[in-house]
Amino acid sequence: MDVILFNGSVYTVDKDRPHAQAVGIKGNKIAAVGSDDEVLAQRTDATKVYDMEGRSVLPGLNDGHVHLLNHGIIQDNIILQGCKNREEVIRRSKDYIAERNIPHGDWVVGRGWDQNLFPEKVMLTRHDLDEISTDHPVVLTRVCGCMCVANTAALRAMNVFDETPHIEGGEIELAEDGKPSGRMLGNAEEFTYSHFPKPTKDQLKEYILRSMDLYVKSGITSAQVCDLGLAKVNFKDTIAAYFELDKEGRLPIRANMMLFLHTKEQLEDFLSLGYKTGDGSDFCKIGPFKLQPDNSLGSRTAYLSEPYADDPSTVGVLNNSPEEFYELIELAYTNGLQIVADAIGDGTLDMVLEAYKKLMDNYPKEDPRFCIDHCQITTEAILDKFKEYGVIGGLEIVFLTSDLHIAEERIGKERLKWSYNWKGFFDRGIPVAIGSDSPVEPYNPMYGIYAAVVRKDFSGYP
Ligand SMILES: [Zn+2]
Incomplete structure (x- = not known):
């Protein structure tokens, strides 16, 4: 021994x-x-x-859904978690620029603001960010990571201020004056990030290790890492960084790389490398192909089957049409990749479940291990379909600590009864994998375990 x-x-x-x-x-x-x-x-x-x-x-714990690389990168960004009003966002951002003496024209990036913590509960616009700087392009991502706000300098640097293009699967929101509000939704967020300077492979390795060294101290020994698909990074560099770290024996945590590739071109580009799910070593592997057909409840971009209770003009945003979604997962699956998709709204969950069913019917295989992550807004019929189709539930139970403050407003009492229904998964014997989605929520698994046991936020509410 x-x-x-x-x-x-x-x-x-x-x-x-x-x-x-x-x-x-x-x-x-x-x-x-x-x-x-x-x-x-x-x-x-x-x-x-x-x-x-x-x-x-x-025993060592597994995190079923985590953004290690991005967690490492954003340690260098402005940290805006917990800001109680827009003035605090502006002050922290100005302090950051001053402390680091960031040259005019360089991008300034922050993350973690949540308008639900502000007294007026209104999302930031470019005008708020213009108070931070008019000389630096400034981009501040919301806590969900699914939308961001750009200041006027950033909009000009991206060439979208005077003439605003249409972004497929996203929106550069326009204000009443016909100019961009600064809010970048859906694929417009990725479009924004694609303008940031790209890190080198050695920087990527340092960012990955920076996160892993933290995570391993909280008991995590393996993780499904969602580190591809960052518009600010070339995904081939990320794969290479992981495999190099593995070869050098430097990974303290086993990594299963989710292949978050947004477009058919990216997927085809990946497939040309010849990898299949499971390739790699015992410590670092190619994981499943992943799509994210909707975004978050907080920003009303989760796609619902019925309109939002607090904004009947919208059902949210579907990033991939059902046809496009099926086409992409079929291409991935028939090329040896397992499939996972994020789905938050019940409209998205149903769309993904039916696409999986069609794929299974067309290409029958024993236990294909299709998975859906997040699974917040559910119905009895959706939970039954998970069981019937044999789909794995990837549950970020810790989400309820944030969502319990807004879920009833967004979807009303009736729909809420069947939502955040983690026990519904367990009772039906649906296989589940629990994750943190860090840095969206804290990476320490004890927070998720707490949320699962007590169903309250971290201050004990309600
Ligand atoms: Zn995620």
């Missing part, structure tokens, strides 16, 4: 024998679980032995 932990309270995740005193590890596998006497009997001179002094010992 290489390592023995004894005198602990070991949680085994084995229903028949949930607790043990000691655990023995050989290589990178758990080789023995039992009483102190049983496990310590397997000790040799070379065994490293640690006395847990009664502490809890858990």
Whole structure:
């Protein structure tokens, strides 16, 4: 035995024998679980032995959906989480520019504002950001990561201020004066990010390790990483960065790379590399092809089957039409890729489930492991379809700590009854994978476990 932990309270995740005193590890596998006497009997001179002094010992945890690279990158950005009003957003941003002495003309990027925390609950516009700077292009992403706001300098730098183009699958919102409001929705967000300077591969490796070193300390030992599809990074550089880190033996966390590629061109470009799901090593693998057909409830871009309760003029935004969605997943699936899609609104969930059904009917295969992540606005029929079609539920249970403040406003009491229905997944025996979606929510899995157990926010509300 290489390592023995004894005198602990070991949680085994084995229903028949949930607790043990000691655990023995050989290589990178758990080789023995039992009483102190049983496990310590397997000790040799070379065994490293640690006395847990009664502490809890858990198996390594897996995060089912996480943006490690982006988490690493945004550590360098303006951090706007928790800003209580627009003045605080402006002050933090100005301080950031002053402290770093950022030259005029350089991009300034921040993330994490949430208008639901502001007294007037109104989303930022370019006019708010113009108070930060008129000399720097400034882009501030909302807490959901699914929309951003640009100042006038940024809109001019992107050449969209005087003449505003139509962005397929997105919107550069226009204000009443006919000029852009600064709000970039759907694919207009990615369009914005594509103007940022691109990091080098060595920088990417540092960003990945920066996040992993934090995550591993909270007990995460494996993760489905959603790190492709950042418009500010070439996805081939990201794959290369991961595989290089693996070769160098520097990854502290096992990584399964979700292939978030937005367009048919990107998918074809990826397929030309010849990879299939599962390629790689035991520590770092090519994961499933991923699409994100809708965005967030907070920004009313989640796609609902019926209009929003607090804005009957909209049902949200569908980023991919059902035809386009099916065409992309068919191309990926028939080329050896597993499939996952984010879906928040019930309209999107149903569209994705039916597309999966069609794919299974057209290309029957035992347990294709199709997955849908997020799954917030559900109905009884949707949950039943998960079970019937054998689809995995990727649940970011921690979302409810933020959404419980707005969900009733957005969808009303009736629809809410069947939504955030994590127990509905468990009761039906639907396989689930739990994730944090960090940096959207905190990466520490204890927050998700807390949300699952108590269904309150972190201040104990309601
Ligand atoms: Zn995500």
